[in-house]
Amino acid sequence: MKPLLRFQVLGVLVVLGILHCQASVRRHAFVVKEAPYTRLCSTKNILTVNGQFPGPTLYARKGDTIIVDVHNKGNRNITIHWHGVKQPRNPWSDGPEYITQCPIQPGAKFSQKIILSTEEGTLWWHAHSEWDRATVYGALVVYPKKGTHYPFSKPHAEFPLILGEWWKEDIEKLYTESLKFGGDPNISDALTINGQPGDLYPCSKPDTFKLMVEHGKTYLLRLINSGIQDILFFSIANHSLTIVGSDASYTKPFVTNYIAISPGQTIDFLLTADQDPDHHYYMGAKVYAAAPNPFDNTTTTALLHYGNFTPSNCPPFSPYLPPYNDTNSSVSFTGRLRSLADDSHSAVDVPLNITDSLFFTLSINTFPCHQNDSCQGPNGSRLAASVNNVSFVTPTVKNILQAYYYHANGVFGDRFPDFPETVFDFTAADLPLYLETPKSGTEVKVLEYNSTVEIVFQGTNLVAGDYHPMHLHGYSFYVVGWGFGNFDKDKDPLNYNLVDPPLQNTIAVPINGWTTVRFKAGNPGVWFMHCHLDRHMSWGMTMAFIVKNGKSPDDQILPPPPDMPPC
Ligand SMILES: *[C@@H]1O[C@H](CO)[C@@H](O)[C@H](O)[C@H]1NC(C)=O
Ligand SMILES: *[C@@H]1O[C@H](CO)[C@@H](O)[C@H](O)[C@H]1NC(C)=O
Ligand SMILES: *[C@@H]1O[C@H](CO)[C@@H](O)[C@H](O)[C@H]1NC(C)=O
Ligand SMILES: *[C@@H]1O[C@H](CO)[C@@H](O)[C@H](O)[C@H]1NC(C)=O
Ligand SMILES: *[C@@H]1O[C@H](CO)[C@@H](O)[C@H](O)[C@H]1NC(C)=O
Ligand SMILES: *[C@@H]1O[C@H](CO)[C@@H](O)[C@H](O)[C@H]1NC(C)=O
Ligand SMILES: *[C@@H]1O[C@H](CO)[C@@H](O)[C@H](O)[C@H]1NC(C)=O
Ligand SMILES: *[C@@H]1O[C@H](CO)[C@@H](O)[C@H](O)[C@H]1NC(C)=O
Ligand SMILES: *[C@@H]1O[C@H](CO)[C@@H](O)[C@H](O)[C@H]1NC(C)=O
Ligand SMILES: *[C@@H]1O[C@H](CO)[C@@H](O)[C@H](O)[C@H]1NC(C)=O
Numbered sequence: 001m002k003p004l005l006r007f008q009v010l011g012v013l014v015v016l017g018i019l020h021c022q023a024s025v026r027r028h029a030f031v032v033k034e035a036p037y038t039r040l041c042s043t044k045n046i047l048t049v050n051g052q053f054p055g056p057t058l059y060a061r062k063g064d065t066i067i068v069d070v071h072n073k074g075n076r077n078i079t080i081h082w083h084g085v086k087q088p089r090n091p092w093s094d095g096p097e098y099i100t101q102c103p104i105q106p107g108a109k110f111s112q113k114i115i116l117s118t119e120e121g122t123l124w125w126h127a128h129s130e131w132d133r134a135t136v137y138g139a140l141v142v143y144p145k146k147g148t149h150y151p152f153s154k155p156h157a158e159f160p161l162i163l164g165e166w167w168k169e170d171i172e173k174l175y176t177e178s179l180k181f182g183g184d185p186n187i188s189d190a191l192t193i194n195g196q197p198g199d200l201y202p203c204s205k206p207d208t209f210k211l212m213v214e215h216g217k218t219y220l221l222r223l224i225n226s227g228i229q230d231i232l233f234f235s236i237a238n239h240s241l242t243i244v245g246s247d248a249s250y251t252k253p254f255v256t257n258y259i260a261i262s263p264g265q266t267i268d269f270l271l272t273a274d275q276d277p278d279h280h281y282y283m284g285a286k287v288y289a290a291a292p293n294p295f296d297n298t299t300t301t302a303l304l305h306y307g308n309f310t311p312s313n314c315p316p317f318s319p320y321l322p323p324y325n326d327t328n329s330s331v332s333f334t335g336r337l338r339s340l341a342d343d344s345h346s347a348v349d350v351p352l353n354i355t356d357s358l359f360f361t362l363s364i365n366t367f368p369c370h371q372n373d374s375c376q377g378p379n380g381s382r383l384a385a386s387v388n389n390v391s392f393v394t395p396t397v398k399n400i401l402q403a404y405y406y407h408a409n410g411v412f413g414d415r416f417p418d419f420p421e422t423v424f425d426f427t428a429a430d431l432p433l434y435l436e437t438p439k440s441g442t443e444v445k446v447l448e449y450n451s452t453v454e455i456v457f458q459g460t461n462l463v464a465g466d467y468h469p470m471h472l473h474g475y476s477f478y479v480v481g482w483g484f485g486n487f488d489k490d491k492d493p494l495n496y497n498l499v500d501p502p503l504q505n506t507i508a509v510p511i512n513g514w515t516t517v518r519f520k521a522g523n524p525g526v527w528f529m530h531c532h533l534d535r536h537m538s539w540g541m542t543m544a545f546i547v548k549n550g551k552s553p554d555d556q557i558l559p560p561p562p563d564m565p566p567c
């Protein structure tokens, strides 16, 4: 064995930089830059990575480390987040601007270390500065370790399918104008599949994404919702979909004819090409809209073609997509997700003895207008949002992680409330106006190392109820229960699923409803938690956890890399 091993070490480790039979380190360059893209009959410059839209797909195996050298050759500040990567002990590379780092300024570089651990399946990466993730995003595919396998038959081939939104206008303008005038941002002009709107939009037909399949074969599709505004319904005409994973965690397989996917979430599904190969089929996506706001009511499509199909005059079959206001179809799809919970893939380890029981209300709010009551929110107000009535104010001079690590005062407070100070009928149809104006603050919740945390997210009907895809950095959580109306602390916990709850990093809390999640705080650091609708995030529906170090040196935050971007 010895000589063979030495040969492999010389041949593989030294030459390719890969440790045989162990997790490997892969290195990539991300050059952030403007590039011209044509959609909906007009061309504009968008911010991209390496000039690509969507950006490059990263491939790795479970447990690998990836180093990405991010070089900002754009004209604006940027940060990149590795969505769903837990980054054990390494919050430094997590990415949210002014939470764990200062932005990478034009001309600057930052080498980010992406430490994979238990994740296996589909994740993604995106900008975490202003609303730049509208165009700066891509897939991150995590294969099983060498010598281990999917918990299903090896698919014939696999493809990422990234759903997104497209604005004719500039994203920076959308961001600055929405926040300046305090109203709802303009709705998107198109939805996209792998960056393309598809045949139902002007000037889009030639570039529609085409999935070529062979009859009788099974494919693994890795669906990602990169959108900044919308939960989306997705389906493929005449084909059933077998769900096998979500957020890089395997699920018990189930068959469905549509998917509901929230911003930030990923869904892995198997598609068997078992339909008539002499037809062609659309896959499509459209918005699920809960609140009574305008929404993008268009439908994006891509094509499914069998082998030697020759396009005929017959139009492709259209997929079934639930009506835009079908809340039941949205929540009941999400409610079907269950951890696979088989021993070889994902042993379920739901915390049972909770040390930190938290109850977080999620509200849309209003602030008085700065500009002589000429704001575009309700009654001339400026729209805001909050968690437990605290509308989060993002620091601008220092970031929270550096302030915590170097004991700098004055950047954040540690008094984020465990419970709402005012208990009211959260989901009542009419709520008194005096509840509508939140506090402002930069408050974190401090957790002891290895504490066991439960959060009940309670949506409220302040201003207008909506769903909220809540995303936690640094962790995945078990989604143990959900429902409509006000959470009932006596009755609802009796129905918690503590056997095979899904392990997610993003969960859409239903409109005027609640969702309970649990996790063990075994990853020290500063970890952002926020609604993954970017407007709600920018209005303040965010907070951060500080998870303290454990006693052992192996349970402590790693030292910062030398090239942390300065403020
Ligand atoms: C949003 O839409 C309005 C009305 O169509 C338009 O006047 C405005 O310029 C748009 N906002 C941005 C940021 O382009
Ligand atoms: C596909 O579905 C459509 C609508 O549900 C149906 O009319 C059509 O016959 C189906 N086509 C095939 C090839 O099964
Ligand atoms: C979408 O909304 C626009 C404007 O409200 C309306 O004119 C159009 O008919 C709607 N389209 C669809 C497909 O519902
Ligand atoms: C959805 O909207 C349609 C009208 O557009 C209405 O008839 C229907 O009752 C609504 N469904 C729900 C569940 O609200
Ligand atoms: C809700 O949706 C699920 C799944 O699509 C369906 O089985 C169920 O019948 C629906 N319930 C109602 C009340 O429409
Ligand atoms: C639950 O956790 C508390 C605090 O860590 C501990 O004192 C107690 O023994 C634990 N109970 C069980 C049943 O594990
Ligand atoms: C508000 O109104 C006052 C008096 O009309 C004016 O001087 C001021 O410039 C206005 N401020 C803004 C932000 O429009
Ligand atoms: C939020 O705090 C503000 C300021 O203290 C208060 O006026 C308002 O009623 C509170 N709202 C809720 C929902 O607690
Ligand atoms: C923290 O929890 C992990 C398991 O989740 C356990 O292996 C470890 O010993 C715990 N460490 C401490 C210091 O409690
Ligand atoms: C706007 O003002 C009216 C009249 O005071 C009030 O009934 C309504 O609730 C207000 N809307 C919001 C969202 O504050």
Ligand SMILES: *[C@@H]1O[C@H](CO)[C@@H](O)[C@H](O)[C@H]1NC(C)=O
Pocket: 077, 102, 103, 105, 396, 566, 567
């Ligand atoms: C870019 O980041 C630097 C460092 O944090 C900050 O000083 C500057 O104001 C930012 N620029 C913009 C336009 O936000």
Ligand SMILES: [Cu+2]
Pocket: 467, 468, 469, 531, 532, 533, 536, 537, 541
């Ligand atoms: Cu939200």
